[in-house]
Amino acid sequence: MKTFEIITESDARTIDRGATVALASGGHVTPLARDTLAERRITVVPADSFDASLPADLAPTADIRRVAIGNDHTGIAMKTAILQHLRGKGIAVQDLGTATTEPVDYPDIAALVARTVARGEADAGIVIDGSGIGSAIAANKIHGIRAAMCTDETIARYSREHNGANVMTLGSTLLPGNDAAIRIVDTWLGTAMREARYIRRLLKVRRLEQNPE
C-alpha cells in the first residue's frame, strides 16, 4: 500500500478507484483532493493502521447493527432500558433473557450471548449481571469472544479501540443507574478498532484459544 505525506488533487486522480492508501503521521489531504478521493471511493487510512497480512475477520465489526443482549435476575430493568434505547436508534436487538426475577447463573446467560456473537448471529453482545465480572470471565471462555467489563465510558472506548471487544458486560448493582449504562453502551457501540498495532495482538489472543493449557 502506497504511503503519502500529502495528497493533492492531482495525486487523488492518479490513485486507482476504490484503492486504499496510507497517510503518514502528520500528513495532509488538500480540500480539493478530499472531494476527488470521495468521488473515486478511495480509502485513506493512517500509516501503520492497516496490515494486509492480518485476517480480515480479526477486528470486530465497526458498524454494529445487530446486538444480542442477556441478563441475570438482577439486570431486568437495566436490560429493558438499554433494549428500548437501542431499538429506538434502529439497532436490531435480540433479547436472550432472563425475563423473571427467578435466579439464573451468569455463566449460562453469558454463554448464550457469547455464542450468538461467535456464530455471527449478532455483531456484538451485552451481558448484565450484578457486577459484570463473572459474565466477562464466562464469555471469554467462548472462542472468538473478547469480553470486557465496562465500568465507565473510558473503559468502554478502550475495550473497543485497543482490545477489539465484541462483548461488553455491565454490573446492574455497581453502575449508578440505567442512564449511565446507556451512555457506556453508546460509547462502546460507537467506537471502532482501527489501528493495526492493536489488531495484530488479537492474533495472539486467538492463538491462546488453540493452546489453552
Next chain:
Amino acid sequence: MKTFEIITESDARTIDRGATVALASGGHVTPLARDTLAERRITVVPADSFDASLPADLAPTADIRRVAIGNDHTGIAMKTAILQHLRGKGIAVQDLGTATTEPVDYPDIAALVARTVARGEADAGIVIDGSGIGSAIAANKIHGIRAAMCTDETIARYSREHNGANVMTLGSTLLPGNDAAIRIVDTWLGTAMREARYIRRLLKVRRLEQNPE
C-alpha cells in the same frame, strides 16, 4: 454434614474431632463451645456454604502465599511497587517481567502469568497492562483461570467472593497511582471465596472451557 442452630460446649464434645459442621443462618456458638471446637479442630461453616458434591479444587486458594506477577512496558513502576509491598508482607512473588520499556504484547504477559497459576506454581496471579482490559481477556482464555480487571477495591472484593478470581489485572494508565493499586491488590488477596451458591457456578464456567464453541 450436620447443621446446628446452636452449638453448646456439650454439643462440641459430641462432634468428631476434625469434622466440619454447619451453623444455620442466625445460629450461635457459645463462648465455651468455641474453645472446645478449636481444641478438637472442628470446622464450623455457615449452612449452605459448603457442598461436598463440588470439586475441592473449584474455589481458588484462600490463603495466598505465592503470587506470579507480570506487566507490559507501561507497568514497570506499578509492578515494582506491588512486588516490594507483597514481599514485605512475606508473600513469595515470582516476577515474570517485562523489565524494560521495550513494547511487549499483553497476550504474551497475561498467558505467562495465567499458565503459572493454572499449573499450580502460584496461588494467584497479577497482570498489569495499560488498562487491564486486554490482559483479562487473554488470561481468561487459559483453562482454569478466572481473571478479573480490578478497577477499585469493590470490584476486587466481588471478583474473589462471588467469582473466585485467581488472576487480577490492573490498568497502569487508568488507576490513580501505585498506592491505589496496592490497596486493590491487598483487598483482592485478602478476600476468600466461601459461599457454595457462588462456588457452584464455577462448575458452569469450567464446563464452558470444555465446550468453547
